[in-house]
Amino acid sequence: MAKVGNYVQRDYHNRFRSKQKKTWSDYNKSWSQRRQASAAKAQQLRNVAASFTTISVQASQANTSFVMQNQGTLGTYASQTAALSRYNFLA
Template sequence: MPKVGNYVQRDYNTRSNRKSTWSDYNKAWASKRSNAINKSQQLRNIANSFAVISTQASRSATSLVLQNQNSGSPYASNTAVMSRINVLV
């Protein structure tokens, strides 16, 4: 059947020997649901990876600032150092 845009043109003059059944309908939707579940799982894995990377980056930035605090840092205390670190989770 030719497809034009989003509409599938149907040939109503021919008869099909195969009838659609509820089991065909259920199988089609089951495959769509399983594909959607797989895609959402992949998105969750990617989001988790970004969260882990950002957490590790903020920890390393914090430790770098704290290590450099005693070597002639312009900050007065640890509280001043920690107030300069913007942690977004």
């Protein structure tokens, strides 16, 4: 008899009764597979989030570097230290 979700479906008819008896190990295996699938999906989401964070940081660094290179002078920044403090050194 097939499992529906985490519930072992009962068969009340003798004619169609399953030959194999369901046990707690079947139930535990089902939950184990579900937990593994959930953990894999969560890991994929973490990888995507890390990729977006990396892309965002690199884009911010490139933009700051581009502005500093093309500004000529320090402009609105009071000093070179203030200008460099805007640059994100996470990489």
